[in-house]
Amino acid sequence: MxxxxxxxxxxxxxxxxxxxxxxxxxxxxxxxxxxxxxxxxxxxxxxxxxxxxxxxxxxxxxxxxxxxxxxxxxxxxxxxxxxxxxxxxxxxxxxxxxxxxxxxxxxxxxxxxxxxxxxxxxxxxxxxxxxxxxxxxxxxxxxxxxxxxxYIGATTVSHDQRSVAVTALSLQPASTIVFTAGTRPGPVTDPDERAAHHGVAWSAADDALIMSSNHGREFAAITRVSLDGASWQTLLAADDHELVAEVSPDASAMVVGHLRNGIEELAVHEIDGTLRVEVVLPQDGVGSVVWAPDSSRFALLVSTPTDPGSIYSVDATTGAVTTVVDGREQLPAGVVLSTPTVHRVPTPDGEEIPCFVYRPGDDADPDLAGASVLHIHGGPEGQATRTFNVIVQALAGAGITVLVPNVRGSAGYGKRWISLDDVDKRLDSVADLAALHDWMPEIGLDPDRSSLWGGSYGGYMVLAGVTMQPELWAAGVDIVGMSSLVTFLENTSAYRRAYREREYGRLETDRDFLVKASPITYLDQLRAPLFVIHGANDPRVPLSEAEQIVAALADRGIRHELKVYADEGHGLAKRANRKDAYPAAIAFLTEILSRPAAGA
Known part of the structure; x- marks a missing residue:
């Protein structure tokens, strides 16, 4: 499959x-x-x-x-x-x-x-x-x-084309800053505030900015902000979930997304926040919006767990949806994809981890019944959503139950949750892996036959899990992950270092903790087999991070496989490389997880 x-x-x-x-x-x-x-x-x-x-x-x-x-x-x-x-x-x-x-x-x-x-x-x-x-x-x-x-994230040109609004990363964790440049230069947001601002657009008169922001609040709302940052007006907000918006080119309307439990519910609103029309799609998922230049309609790419990606044209006045590309048409006959269930997993310190569970079909390999993989997203300030993921579906299709968590530090669940892994709280996020492991028997899974899979920061979490919790995990697949936070920060691209240090800690002041939080520090505890994938041109997590963990595995005689791709960077962008790496990694896991539980 x-x-x-x-x-x-x-x-x-x-x-x-x-x-x-x-x-x-x-x-x-x-x-x-x-x-x-x-x-x-x-x-x-x-x-x-x-x-x-x-x-x-x-x-x-x-x-x-x-x-x-x-x-x-x-x-x-x-x-x-x-x-x-x-x-x-x-x-x-x-x-x-x-x-x-x-x-x-x-x-x-x-x-x-x-x-x-x-x-x-x-x-x-x-x-x-x-x-x-x-x-x-x-x-x-x-x-x-x-x-x-x-570090510039995005810029947006004013309607008179004389100024730009710039969104940049802040040196505060999980934060951005917004300022204007050109004929009306100046700061809009406070660089010292822990707040994130996204989707910045100019008002129709170019006298204010409209954005999604968690300034002064737990969940991001849609706000109108004066150019001097003195006046903040809430246009649309919710008390229990985050909102995002894509403003039309003429700033007369906006497509608003309500983020709930890993999906995005869409509607068109007037620019003052008044509801214009709901957007009803064939399936729940997550959308990417691009407006037409005359603001009459927008293109919408939507991914769901069972749709690799469909493209729609949406009338911005009526909400009428026209299918341009139906992504489900390319699914071969007989391929059954898994639809996840939504859970909140308790932790020993009283938190709850959002988690999606993908079950195998009824015809799954009985030798893999009860086996599981924890699939951990990158970031760390990213999030897992209920969208199509070829690895998750392939693992479920092979007969393995897949848990896709949003461990503490993930985006999409409010300001407090995304901040719970900053710097010296890093290992609290790693501890969430153990909490998920403890919960597995409650949904009928065998805790002795569980493994980890992740890329980038998710790869770090894989390595942290198998080294810091060696008794819990049967195997791991690490894709472009960091084996040492110290060498990662020393060797990552210069333009990224300061903004990674805001999350992980600074080499000058937090080195001892960075060593403590590095998987390579605990190699004497590692016993789980590892499958490692890396791109030779990776500017974010250098290849040396994979090479040093593999060298340590070889020295200790622990089973491992390493695949390095000369024409790839931070992850696998080319299908030929994905088809070489991923089937081998899944075969690696299925062989290990199909073994009987210890003591059986």
Whole structure:
């Protein structure tokens, strides 16, 4: 089943033009490439680059032009190029795109596109700080809007195209800051406040910003904030869950998402928060919204546990939903996918861990009955949602029950929960793995036949679990995980270090704790077999993190397998590599977990 699922194609939605055409990403060729979808669902592939890419239309251009963001082998050193769409033309290769911003030593991140300009952030000044640049597409002239340091997350151009609102990472854990640059520069939010602000947009008159924010509250609400940050008006809020919003280009409306138990319920609201219309979809899942330039409609990519990703066009006035791509049509006949149940798992210190449980089908391998895998998300300030995950479904299809938790430190469950693993609380998050293990018998699982699977921070959690709780876990699959928080911080890309230290601790002041929280410190306790996957070009978690844990396993004679991919970065972006790594990792686990429980 795993190879069947890995053959499924993934979609992304990047932009919509004035005629309703959707600029999408599609990985049928093996990596995510640009595809244009006509309103009737017909498609034309635009790029055939060596690595995955994304893009945006140049508004109003004729013939149509697209700005492309692409890297080399997953190294995240983004370069910007341009293509002109010619109907019937073969996809553009790397040597056929027009270079726009190219310097392979640095990253250039596409932030926004207007009819005349490209706005991007870049670390080329000192390889660390991200500056915000406006480039005139016709002349190549560049204007620096911001160069005062920090890691830029997003920028949004004002309607008069004279200012930008910038969202940057804060040095406070789980926080961002917002400021304006251009003709109206200045801070909007307090850099010392522990608060996160996302989805920033300009009001219609460019006199305020609209955003999702947990400023002064537990759960993120939709707020209107004056440019000087003095006035905060709540437009829409809930007492028990978080809200996100995507504001229309003319700032007359917004699509609001209510995040509850790993799914997103959508509705269109007027810009003052008044409900306009609910958006009713075929299945519950999580959506990604891109508005059309005239604000009449929006494209919506929705993923659910049993839908790899469908694309809809939604009328912003009536809420009418038109299917452009039905992701379920590519599911082969006879493939039955698992729908999760929702749980709250108690911990010894009185917390409750949100957790989704995926059960195998009735025809599952009886030798794997009772076996389980804990699938841990990355981040750490990320979250697991009820969306399609090929690994989760493949494991369930093989006969293994999969638990997908949002351990403390996860996003989506309020400000308090996301802060419960900061710095010296890191090991409280690791302790949640043990609480989940203790809970397994309550849902009929054999605790002696449970293993861990995770990528990035989830990979760290795998390594922490098998080294710090060696008696609990039968095996682990670590994908681009950190084996030492000390060497990870020493060797990660310079532009990321300060913002990782805000979560894990600082090398100068917290080294002793970083050593204590590092899996490699506890290698003398490790006895579980490990399967390790890493990309050679990973700029976030260097390959050395995998190499040092594998060397230690070899020295101790512990069973292990290592797969390193020369054309990958932080994770596996190419289908050929996923089809090589994931079936082998699942076979590794099924062999171990199908053994009888100890003492049986």
């Amino acid at each position: 795993i190879n069947t699922l890995l053959d499924l194609c993934n979609w992304a939605v990047f932009d919509v033009d004035s005629a309703g055409r959707i600029l999408a990403g599609y990985d049928e060729s093996g990596s995510l490439q640009l595809v244009e979808l006509a309103p009737d669902g017909s498609r034309a592939q635009l790029t055939a680059l060596p690595s995955r890419c994304s893009g945006r239309y140049v508004p109003g251009s004729s013939p149509r032009q697209v700005i492309i963001q692409h890297d080399a082998g997953g190294n995240e050193l983004m370069q910007l190029s341009m293509i002109t769409i010619e109907d019937g033309r073969a996809p553009y290769g790397l040597d056929e795109v027009t270079p726009l911003v190219h310097d392979s030593r640095y990253m250039h991140v596409l932030q926004d596109v207007t009819a005349t300009s490209v706005i991007y952030s870049t670390n080329r000044r000192n390889n660390v700080d991200m500056d915000v640049i406006v480039r005139d597409v016709a002349t190549g002239a560049e204007t620096v809007l911001y160069d005062q340091g920090g």
